[in-house]
Amino acid sequence: MYQQFTDEKGHISITLCAPIHFFTHKGWFVVPSKFRLDENIDRFTKHGYVTEFILHRFFYRTQRVKKDFADKLIYELMNEKGLKVRSKLFYAKSKILGWIEWKKNKKLLTK
Helix, strand or coil: CEEEEECCCCCEEEEECCCEEEEECCEEEEECCCCEECCCCHHHHHHCCHHHHHHHHHHHHHCCCCHHHHHHHHHHHHHHCCCHHHHHHHHHHHHHHHHHHHHHHHHHHHC
């Protein structure tokens, strides 16, 4: 599904080898192959919710959905995996600090 890279500092990045298809109550979403995450995703790979994080980041970068939808969806997906405390913490962080990333990506899309 994805290829994982580790840099000289030990940080992990990934690139999708094949598209990821998600079906939600809002419809089908496809994250295309070659989508790359360069952020430090170590904690997501350790705790097993890389796919959810990929979808969340894809929505933040492309802004194909509203920010609230992206944040609620990852909360629900993580919660379904039994990551109740983590999902609440990630949701709170996304609601409070996610606007910085959202606005940065919005500027990049309008260039």
